Amino acid sequence: MTVSLEQLRRCHVAVDLGAARTRVYIKGAGLVVDEPSVAAVNTRTGALIAVGTFAEQMTGRTPDYIRVARPVTGGTVVDVEMAQRMLRHLLGEKLRRQLRRKPGLRAAACTPHDSDPLAQRAARETLMGIGARRVELVDTLIAAAVGCGLPVEQPTATMIIVCGAATTQIAVLSLGAIVTAVRLPVGGDAIDHAVIQHLRLQHALMLPSQSVRPLQLALHGNGLSPMGPESTEIHGRDVATGLARSVLVDTAAVRDAIHTPLTAVLDGIGKVLRDCPPDLVADLAERGIMMVGGSALLPGLDEMLRASTGMPVHIAERPDVCAILGLGAMLEGQIHPMVLDPLAE
Structure with a gap:
């Protein structure tokens, strides 16, 4: 999956196929697509009914013959x-x-760290469906680090955490390459599931499929810190009767439920630091951790990581689009690697 910047400069389009959103960057035009990775299909005829935002709004509201699919996980x-x-x-x-006017269309795509050959082949075949003759694959960690402005080409350590919907990727970068990294099956969806399970077990309440995000927003007074509101009124459906009802939920208990999946992220950070050379760990103590990805916007998450690791934690300016913007910067030729000339003997 190693690709040179010279090969990327020849590409015309960059695609970030994420579990939550699909983003497309066209060389010279910028970011042209930023939509949910959702499609609604009529199972009787096979026709595609809707894609993107409208298809996401149909989740949980369709008749039996309409299936809302998520082709990326x-x-x-x-x-x-x-x-x-x-x-x-x-x-x-x-x-x-x-x-289609470009006969030798080249495309670039972000792929998760340490993805297997089948996943790489699926990404290539997907982009060939839009007419690409050649597809270059770039590690999401590298693209996100470039997109948030980290000096990845320098001989200093930078740690980045990509908080996605289904996975969290943690890595230490130096000299434009990954020194050590880990990918965890924990993301924003796991946090949603923890909230749903807590309300179902403790309050016998079922939430509509699209109301988990508003619940998290209700807790976002100070996020995962205890300074938020003491209680929040939640509307849902009673598990036993099926009738609509409202309950007053203790936000401290919900914060505890959210903490449970996030402990895996802390364990992943510890593993990366243990596998990292001591000189690079010393750099990280000063430079800190950069967080990108949509789930990085959960207020209080950076404070929890700061308290657990003792290192500075920063959130990128536009964390949700760092990967595609970094890939776009490579296509536009805005990234210049450090040239290491061999010493003359």
Whole structure:
């Protein structure tokens, strides 16, 4: 999965197929697509009904013959045909015509760290569905580090945490390469599941499929810290009767439920630091940790990591789009690696 910057400069389009959102960057035009990775299909006819935001709004509200599919899980394409159809409709006819005018269309895609050959092949086949003749794969950690402005090409350590919907990736970078990294099956979806399970077990309350995010927003007074509101009123459906009802939820208990999946992130940081050379750990104590990804916006998460690690923790300016912007910067030729000339003998 190693690719040179010279090869990336020849690419015309960059795609970040995430479990939550799909983003497309076109060289010279910038970020043109930023939509949920969701497609709604009529199972009787096989026709595609909706993609993106409208398809996400249909989740849990469709009749039996309409299936809402998510063709990407954890940054890996699990349904290539559906992902191709979704991507073509997200681009639209106008953008597809522009891409078809390029006979030797080259594309670049973000893939999770340490992805297996099958996942890489699925990503390539998905982009070939929009007419790409060649597809270059770039590690999400490298692209996100470039997108948030980290000096990855310098001989100093930088730690980055990519907090995605289905996975969390943690890495230490130096001289434009990954020194040590780990990928954890914990992300924003695991936090949602923890909240749903807590309300179901403790309050016999079922939430609509799209109301977990508002619940987290209600806790966002000070996020995971104890300075937030003491209680929050939650509306849902009673497990036993099926009737709508409201309960007053102790936010401290919900914060405890959210803490449980986040302990795996702390364990991952500890593992990366243990595998890292001592000189680079000394750099990290001064430079700290950079957080990117949509789940990095959970207020209080940076404070929890700061308290647990003792290192400075920063959140990128636009954490949700760092990976695709970094890939776009590579396409535009804005990144210049440090040149290491061999010493003359």
